[in-house]
């Protein structure tokens with residue numbers, strides 16, 4: 001599996017580093033429209049490849065709630 005995994009909005013990229021992820025699932029609770037927890041691997045999966053600007057705060061909340069710093073959000077092109 002590719003690592004890290006990235007999904008984007010029109011202006012931002014969300015990166016998930018599976019080597020850092022410990023599967024606590026905080027991101028799934030913070031942004032259930034974007035993540036689900038794969039019960040076989042105990043790792044989160046992205047439910048879609050793109051999110052909208054309206055979901056920025058939700059995605060930022062998932063990043064902030066990750067206790068392992070496995071999620072990173074940055075502007076496209078950075």
Ligand code: SF4
Pocket residue numbers: 016020021022023024025026027028043044065066067068069070071
């Ligand atoms: S909150 Fe962070 S450590 Fe927990 S499952 Fe999500 S990405 Fe992994």
